[in-house]
Every structure is written in structure tokens, then in C-alpha cells.
Amino acid sequence: MNDQLKAILEVLIFLSQEPLTVDKMREVLGEIPEDELQAVLQALMAEFSREEHGIQIVRSAGGYLFTTKPEHDQWIKRLLQIEKKARLSVAGLETLSIIAYHQPVTQAEVSAIRSVDSTYSIKSLLQKKLIKIVGRKKAPGNPLVYRTSEKFLEYFGLNSLDDLPREEEIAKILEEEKQTIS
Amino acid sequence: MNDQLKAILEVLIFLSQEPLTVDKMREVLGEIPEDELQAVLQALMAEFSREEHGIQIVRSAGGYLFTTKPEHDQWIKRLLQIEKKARLSVAGLETLSIIAYHQPVTQAEVSAIRSVDSTYSIKSLLQKKLIKIVGRKKAPGNPLVYRTSEKFLEYFGLNSLDDLPREEEIAKILEEEKQTIS
Amino acid sequence: MEQENQGCPEPSEETEVSQQAAGDGYQVKLEFFEGPLDLLLFLIRKKKIDINDIPMAVITRDYLDYLEKKDQINLDREAEFLFIASLLIYIKSQMLLPREQETLAEDDPRQMLIDRLLEFQKIKIASSLLREKEEVELQCWRRTFRPPLEKPDELELLQVSLFDLAETFFLIMKRKERENLRIIKGKDVSAEEKLKEIIDYLGKNGSMDFLDYFSSQDSLEEALVSFFCLLELIKNHLVIATQEELFQTIRVWLRKDKTPHQVHGSSHE
Numbered sequence: 001m002n003d004q005l006k007a008i009l010e011v012l013i014f015l016s017q018e019p020l021t022v023d024k025m026r027e028v029l030g031e032i033p034e035d036e037l038q039a040v041l042q043a044l045m046a047e048f049s050r051e052e053h054g055i056q057i058v059r060s061a062g063g064y065l066f067t068t069k070p071e072h073d074q075w076i077k078r079l080l081q082i083e084k085k086a087r088l089s090v091a092g093l094e095t096l097s098i099i100a101y102h103q104p105v106t107q108a109e110v111s112a113i114r115s116v117d118s119t120y121s122i123k124s125l126l127q128k129k130l131i132k133i134v135g136r137k138k139a140p141g142n143p144l145v146y147r148t149s150e151k152f153l154e155y156f157g158l159n160s161l162d163d164l165p166r167e168e169e170i171a172k173i174l175e176e177e178k179q180t181i182s
Numbered sequence: 183m184n185d186q187l188k189a190i191l192e193v194l195i196f197l198s199q200e201p202l203t204v205d206k207m208r209e210v211l212g213e214i215p216e217d218e219l220q221a222v223l224q225a226l227m228a229e230f231s232r233e234e235h236g237i238q239i240v241r242s243a244g245g246y247l248f249t250t251k252p253e254h255d256q257w258i259k260r261l262l263q264i265e266k267k268a269r270l271s272v273a274g275l276e277t278l279s280i281i282a283y284h285q286p287v288t289q290a291e292v293s294a295i296r297s298v299d300s301t302y303s304i305k306s307l308l309q310k311k312l313i314k315i316v317g318r319k320k321a322p323g324n325p326l327v328y329r330t331s332e333k334f335l336e337y338f339g340l341n342s343l344d345d346l347p348r349e350e351e352i353a354k355i356l357e358e359e360k361q362t363i364s
Numbered sequence: 365m366e367q368e369n370q371g372c373p374e375p376s377e378e379t380e381v382s383q384q385a386a387g388d389g390y391q392v393k394l395e396f397f398e399g400p401l402d403l404l405l406f407l408i409r410k411k412k413i414d415i416n417d418i419p420m421a422v423i424t425r426d427y428l429d430y431l432e433k434k435d436q437i438n439l440d441r442e443a444e445f446l447f448i449a450s451l452l453i454y455i456k457s458q459m460l461l462p463r464e465q466e467t468l469a470e471d472d473p474r475q476m477l478i479d480r481l482l483e484f485q486k487i488k489i490a491s492s493l494l495r496e497k498e499e500v501e502l503q504c505w506r507r508t509f510r511p512p513l514e515k516p517d518e519l520e521l522l523q524v525s526l527f528d529l530a531e532t533f534f535l536i537m538k539r540k541e542r543e544n545l546r547i548i549k550g551k552d553v554s555a556e557e558k559l560k561e562i563i564d565y566l567g568k569n570g571s572m573d574f575l576d577y578f579s580s581q582d583s584l585e586e587a588l589v590s591f592f593c594l595l596e597l598i599k600n601h602l603v604i605a606t607q608e609e610l611f612q613t614i615r616v617w618l619r620k621d622k623t624p625h626q627v628h629g630s631s632h633e
Contacts, residue, residue: 007236011254012261014237017509018601028260052185054193067511072193076513078210079194088524097533113536156526163317165326165530167537173305197510240504252503262604263619267502272491273398275498279490295483298399298444308527315526331525338497339504347493355489 005032005040013044019063085128092128095121099131099146100164106143122146130155187214187222195226201245201336243335244342277303281313281328282346288325304328312337397437400448401484403430408481415481418474420456427452451477558586558593566603566618574605574616 012028013020022037041064048056054072057064068076088096095118098110111118125131132149136142148161158164194210195202204219223246227239236254239246250258259265270278277300280292293300307313314331318324330343340346397403407426408415427449430436437445458473472478522528565572574594581587594616597603604617 003234006234007251008254008257009236011236011250011258014248014250015258015261015505015507024261028257052188054189054191055196065511066196068193068197069189072190075190075194075210076197079197079206080513082206082209083199087522090522093522093524093528093532094536097529098536100529101533113540115540156529157316158526159317165315165526167530167534169326170530170534172301173308199510247506249504249506252500255503255505258505264604264617269495269498269502275491275494276398276487279487279494282494283487283490295480295487296399297401297448297480297484298441311525311527315530337501338494339501340497347490349486351493352486352489355493356485 002036002040005029005036006044009040009044013057013064013066016063016065019060019065021063024063088128089121089124091116091118091121092124096125096130096148096152099125100148100152100161101167103147103161104134104137104145105147106137106139106145108143110146184218184222187211187218188226191222191226195239195246196248198245198247200332201242201247203245206245240339241341242339243332247336271303271306273298273300273303274306278307278312278330278334281307282330282334282343285329286316286319286327287329288319288321288327290325292328397430399438399441400445401481403427403437403445404448404481405485405488415485416478418478420452420459420474424449424452424456555589555593555596558589559596562590562593562597562616563602563618566616571615571617 045057098113130152131146133144134147135145137145230238280295312334313328315326316329319327455473
């Protein structure tokens with residue numbers, strides 16, 4: 001068996017976002033006898049179908065692709081769940097940045113700045129405990145007022161809110177944008 | 183050897199968006215004896231280090247990660263039709279080295295060591311996420327303080343800051359250079 | 365082992381050569397002095413001088429000679445080169461002053477300069493060691509995508525840093541400012557024209573910095589259309605776009621194996 005070819009095919013399938021077709025393999029590797037290519041692909045699939053592997057190579061849409069084996073789904077779900085807890089969506093990040101810099105602030109104020117209704121983002125930040133409710137504003141409807149939490153400081157490694165980069169500091173960093181090519 | 187655990191770890195490392203730490207594995211899998219986990223991880227790394235595999239598991243930024251082996255780089259570039267990957271500029275790399283060895287450090291301190299204004303380099307490294315803001319220094323003007331990030335470790339294939347080239351290593355090269363000159 | 369190689373053609377020599385040239389790129393650039401300490405170290409090395417015992421008169425003269433020639437220094441850094449020049453002259457004058465006693469080692473007016481040079485030299489070496497690591501790492505590719513999963517929406521979540529937080533806020537405020545000032549333009553932008561424009565540009569230039577392109581658009585509408593066109597191109601596998609993280613530049617390449625007329629073809633191959 002041609003070990004080097006096997007290793008290279010493994011790499012190509014690993015990095016290809018869409019199922020890798022035999023034509024594409026040929027294009028990358030140059031001419032290879034059909035039967036040799038097929039034999040190596042079979043060997044590669046056989047190798048990963050062994051029980052000690054959690055990932056496998058499957059044929060899909062006319063090509064080859066790495067997927068996970070279905071029997072490990074429960075662990076995959078747990079991993080994704082844990083990753084999700086540590087991450088923010090773009091909307092969440094926008095909302096959080098406004099609360100951080102404008103606190104104390106109401107949902108309506110955040111929505112006005114983002115030009116997008118932010119109820120859902122605020123709810124999700126509350127669940128992640130990155131923000132907290134600190135009371136109500138003396139205004140029509142007495143809306144709830146939000147502030148960032150202790151956990152927010154922890155998440156971003158800050159000692160206090162005074163450590164937040166100031167607007168003019170960020171502006172200075174960002175505005176020199178197209179000046180030099182480093 | 184615990185084949186099932188091996189398969190599950192393979193899946194988790196394969197799926198994780200960043201190097202998967204042992205802590206996170208534990209969080210997903212529940213309690214597993216430390217030595218068992220380590221043994222399986224070792225076996226998994228050994229398996230993929232064999233020549234017939236084109237992908238490998240490396241230790242990076244305190245976790246485990248699948249990458250391709252360097253010897254297959256040429257084929258990957260052909261697959262993705264990419265000429266070459268961008269490298270850091272000389273100024274960027276110099277600035278990054280200073281931050282790596284002197285962290286936590288301010289922009290003014292970096293500029294002093296280089297004798298060159300380093301605002302632009304720092305900005306560019308921030309945007310590449312190779313460094314991060316970690317607070318302020320208690321000094322006039324309360325300047326922002328920088329550190330290297332997790333991504334810095336990943337970018338250079340380091341497991342932790344302890345893997346940075348050591349002082350002695352640098353001193354040895356200095357000594358060699360001296361001898362070639364005189 | 366050698367026989368086993370047969371199935372895999374070796375890369376052409378051309379690839380090898382171009383890779384090597386790329387690898388040497390940064391060393392060539394070192395001949396051009398980024399900053400004053402680069403120049404000083406170069407002069408010290410050239411004269412084979414001991415860094416701990418710099419003959420100030422010689423070095424100062426050489427340094428000033430280079431400044432006059434200027435063709436090898438980074439002119440953006442002229443002020444910084446001049447600053448070190450004045451420091452050299454100052455040290456030289458200090459050393460010429462008559463002293464009551466023999467100079468003690470710690471009183472050496474050169475000490476500050478020596479310390480700086482030694483520190484800088486260390487950084488240079490550390491940089492070159494990191495460069496070697498970078499070289500290897502750039503050849504190790506990782507997957508930036510996941511295999512098809514049940515709930516793909518979870519992929520959009522980001523890991524964010526303090527800088528992202530501040531930058532996001534700043535960008536929202538900018539956007540706000542612009543919204544207030546926006547002039548509504550009559551120009552209609554068609555997606556078709558925009559698609560063609562992007563593909564033509566890529567055909568000519570190979571790749572593009574999408575954020576630059578995006579911000580060079582005349583109106584918000586036009587910018588948005590160009591963004592949707594990019595999404596369309598990615599969806600149809602006509603271009604490769606890479607963005608390491610949010611807010612970083614999106615780099616776009618044309619896939620050489622596809623042709624533009626496939627744009628409106630079905631996305632299921």
C-alpha cells in the first residue's frame with residue numbers, strides 16, 4: 001500500500017470543505033492510475049471505519065468527506081453546549097458593548113443606538129450573567145435599567161470599569177488604519 | 183487501551199474550534215482518572231504521528247488540536263489554490279517579541295525598546311488578535327497594558343509561554359554571532 | 365520506500381524555487397533599516413566592534429554618513445533616526461569632557477546606549493527564532509470549518525476579547541454618525557453588475573481585501589449589495605474567502621477552477 005499517497009489524500013479530504021471528488025484529487029496530484037487511487041481511498045475509509053476511530057470518511061455528493069460517527073452525538077452536543085456558553089453572537093457583542101459604555105441604560109436606549117430591537121440580546125446576556133438589572137428608570141413606563149456584572153469584568157479580565165479602553169484610545173488605534181503598510 | 187474513550191477524544195479534538203484543553207475534555211466527559219486520560223491522549227497522538235497519516239494531533243496553547251503535517255504543505259496550496267500564506271512583517275514580529283518577553287507592557291515601553299514609534303504595529307497585532315489589552319498601568323496617563331493572547335501561542339505552535347525561546351538560547355546565538363564576527 | 369513514491373508526483377521545481385524566494389523575503393528587507401537601532405547594530409557588526417566598548421567618534425561619524433545617504437533608511441522614521449543621532453553626539457561630547465578622576469565603569473556615558481543595544485539585539489534574535497516557528501506553523505493547516513452538524517446556527521458564536529468589545533462600540537457609534545449624515549443617492553445598483561465587477565477585479569488582481577473594497581463603495585446601499593454578492597459567490601463556491609475572526613480583513617480569492625457563468629447555476633452540484 002502506498003503510505004505517502006494515503007497520507008496526502010487524508011490531508012486533502014481533511015481540509016476540503018465540500019466533499020472532495022476524485023477529479024479534484026487528480027487535479028491536485030497529477031495523473032495517478034485509477035485503480036491505485038481507488039485502492040488507497042478504500043484503505044483510508046477502512047482505516048477510519050475501525051471502532052477505535054471516532055471520525056470517519058464517507059462518500060457524499062460524489063466526493064469524500066470527514067464526518068463524525070453518529071454514536072458519539074451525545075458528546076458532540078455537550079461540547080457544543082459548553083462552547084456556546086463561552087461565546088457571544090455578533091448581536092450580543094454589540095449590545096454588550098453599548099451597555100458597557102453607556103451604563104446604566106434601558107432596553108429602549110440600547111435598541112435606539114443599534115437601530116435594532118435588542119430585547120432578545122439583552123435576555124441572552126442576562127442568562128449568561130454578563131449584565132444585571134439594577135432598578136428602574138424614572139421615566140414613562142418605568143423601564144428596567146441594566147449594568148454590566150462582576151462576571152463581565154471577569155470575562156474580559158478587567159479590574160474595574162475604569163479599565164475599559166476609552167473611546168478616543170480605540171479611535172486612535174483604529175483611525176490610523178490605511179496610513180502605513182507594516 | 184480504552185478504544186471508546188480514544189474514539190470520543192478524537193471526535194472532540196476534531197470538532198473543537200480551538201485547541202481542546204484537558205479541563206474541557208473533563209467538562210464534557212465527566213470524571214475520568216487523570217492517568218487514564220493522559221494515556222489515551224498519548225496513544226492518540228502516537229497513532230497520528232505515524233507516517234501513514236497526513237494529519238496529526240499537536241499540543242498548542244494548552245490544548246490539543248488536529249493539523250496537517252508540514253510536509254504536505256505543497257499539496258494543500260494546490261488544493262486551495264493559494265500561493266502562500268501571509269507572514270508577519272519585520273516590525274510586527276519585533277513588536278510581538280518585545281510584548282512576549284516584557285509582558286505586561288505599554289505602547290510607550292515597546293516603542294522605547296525599538297526606538298521606533300510602535301502604535302501602528304500594536305494596532306495591527308491587536309486586529310490579528312495576537313495580543314490583547316489586559317488593563318491599565320498605574321502611571322501618568324494610565325496607559326493601556328498589553329499581553330500576548332492564546333492565539334499568539336497557537337500561531338507559533340507554542341503550548342505555553344514557557345515554550346518561548348529561553349534567555350540562554352538567545353545568549354548562545356549572540357555568542358556564536360560574536361565569534362563569527364571577530 | 366522510494367518505490368512507494370511513484371503514485372505521487374513531486375512538485376515541480378518551479379514551486380520549490382518560488383517557495384524559497386518567499387522564505388528569504390524578510391532577510392532581504394533587513395538591509396533596509398527599519399529603525400535607528402537596526403542601523404547602529406549593522407555598523408557595529410560591520411566594524412567588528414565590541415558592543416561593550418563602542419568607539420563613539422567612529423560610530424557617530426558612520427551613523428551620520430548613513431543618515432546623509434538616506435537611501436537605506438525608512439524615511440517615515442527620520443525623526444527617530446535623528447533622535448538617536450543626537451544621543452550619539454551627546455555621548456561623544458560627554459566622553460570628551462575632562463574628568464577629575466578616571467571614569468568608573470558605571471559612570472560610562474555609553475552605558476545607557478549599550479543597554480539599549482543589548483536588549484534590542486536580544487529581541488532581534490528572539491524575532492528570528494519566532495520567525496522559524498512561524499515558518500513551520502504556516503505549513504500546518506487546521507480546519508476552520510466543522511463537518512455538517514445538526515444545529516449549524518451554533519457556529520456563528522464568537523470568542524471575543526476586550527478589544528472586540530471596544531471596537532464594536534466604536535464602530536456602532538461611527539455607523540450612527542454616518543446614518544445621521546447620510547445623503548440618499550438616486551443611483552440604483554444591480555447585483556448583477558456588482559457580481560461582474562467583483563469577478564473582473566479578482567480576475568485582474570488575483571485577490572482582494574474585501575473590507576477595503578466594501579468601504580470604498582459610494583453609498584451604503586452599494587456597499588450592502590457588494591457584501592451580498594460576496595456571500596453569493598462564496599455560496600456558489602466561486603471564490604474562497606478567509607476571515608480569521610470578526611472585524612479582521614476578509615481576503616477573497618477567485619477559484620481558478622470555476623468560471624463566472626456558473627454564478628446563477630444551482631448551488632447543488
